[in-house]
Amino acid sequence: MARLTITQSFREIEKLDFRILSVIEILMAKHEFVPLEEIARFMKYSEKRIENRLGRLKRMKLIFIAQRHYLGAALTFIGYDALALKALVEKGILAQIGPEIGAGKESNIYLGMDDDQIEFIIKFHRLGKLDFRATRKSRAFIAEKRHLSPLYESRLSAEREFKVLKDLYEANTSVPKPIAQNRHLVVMEIVKGQDLYRMKRNDFENEEEIASLFHNIIEEIKKVVSQGYIHGDLSEYNIRLNESDYPVLIDWPQFISTSDSQAEEILIRDCQNVINYFEKKFTVKTHYDISEIVKMMD
Numbered sequence: 163m164a165r166l167t168i169t170q171s172f173r174e175i176e177k178l179d180f181r182i183l184s185v186i187e188i189l190m191a192k193h194e195f196v197p198l199e200e201i202a203r204f205m206k207y208s209e210k211r212i213e214n215r216l217g218r219l220k221r222m223k224l225i226f227i228a229q230r231h232y233l234g235a236a237l238t239f240i241g242y243d244a245l246a247l248k249a250l251v252e253k254g255i256l257a258q259i260g261p262e263i264g265a266g267k268e269s270n271i272y273l274g275m276d277d278d279q280i281e282f283i284i285k286f287h288r289l290g291k292l293d294f295r296a297t298r299k300s301r302a303f304i305a306e307k308r309h310l311s312p313l314y315e316s317r318l319s320a321e322r323e324f325k326v327l328k329d330l331y332e333a334n335t336s337v338p339k340p341i342a343q344n345r346h347l348v349v350m351e352i353v354k355g356q357d358l359y360r361m362k363r364n365d366f367e368n369e370e371e372i373a374s375l376f377h378n379i380i381e382e383i384k385k386v387v388s389q390g391y392i393h394g395d396l397s398e399y400n401i402r403l404n405e406s407d408y409p410v411l412i413d414w415p416q417f418i419s420t421s422d423s424q425a426e427e428i429l430i431r432d433c434q435n436v437i438n439y440f441e442k443k444f445t446v447k448t449h450y451d452i453s454e455i456v457k458m459m460d
């Protein structure tokens with residue numbers, strides 16, 4: 163459903179619509195709802211002309227409109243998606259999008275394709291809920307707590323994820339190769355294979371295979387720590403096995419630094435999640451002593 167919204171409206175969005183969307187984006191740094199008057203002034207168009215267009219953008223669910231002491235507009239997530247997707251298209255990174263292959267608490271995962279039919283993953287970060295009908299915040303409140311704007315938070319989350327993927331990938335850690343980032347979107351390589359949580363005991367030939375997978379995961383965690391990072395949400399849900407059954411660590415926006423005051427606690431929790439999973443699901447004793455990894459941080 164979300165895919166249809168993205169692709170359908172994307173084709174109908176005209177050049178002027180896009181220009182208005184980007185002006186609203188710029189002016190949202192100052193306003194929760196950007197006054198029609200300011201959009202018109204910024205673009206040197208009559209208010210009447212902009213107002214007509216705003217109605218159209220609202221019907222396409224690209225913006226919210228609020229009528230308070232003035233008529234104002236704000237981007238929806240779909241409007242923000244449109245701006246980010248357009249930027250990726252213009253950079254020659256993206257040619258086609260869809261289908262959606264997964265949705266988490268704070269993201270939607272889509273397949274994308276470039277001009278050479280190479281497929282990749284587009285991760286849409288979505289932090290917080292945009293529901294302007296329910297909010298009645300003053301402008302001062304928004305100005306002070308700009309970081310609480312869901313679009314802004316989502317962009318920060320994508321930037322964080324892209325940066326850590328880049329660092330880790332360059333250091334030969336097993337993470338998806340990052341390709342690009344724009345606003346709240348991260349484009350990365352597809353890890354063909356499957357999520358660890360879907361693996362069954364019978365998918366392995368023998369206990370050695372299970373032990374070797376566990377060993378490889380620990381080796382990857384060590385590489386991450388040696389780069390000064392801790393995943394922070396590591397579990398069978400954020401580990402994929404590639405086509406050679408080698409583990410790939412995914413889903414990074416909540417990573418922390420090994421210099422964080424909670425580093426030890428969080429690293430132990432990450433490792434313990436993996437150990438518990440192997441012991442419960444595959445009924446193998448890992449005999450692993452986490453202090454080996456924890457000591458790396460000294």
Ligand SMILES: Nc1ncnc2c1ncn2[C@@H]1O[C@H](COP(=O)(O)OP(=O)(O)OP(=O)(O)O)[C@@H](O)[C@H]1O
Nearest residue numbers: 264265266267268269271283338351352353357413
């Ligand atoms: N690079 C990738 N290649 C293949 N599949 C992926 C890739 N990235 C994500 N996926 C699939 O999409 C799912 C969700 O991705 P990810 O874990 O990054 O976000 P999330 O779980 O939605 O985030 P959150 O933890 O906020 O819910 C993964 O479990 C995996 O099945």
Ligand SMILES: [Mg+2]
Nearest residue numbers: 266399400413
């Ligand atoms: Mg996840």
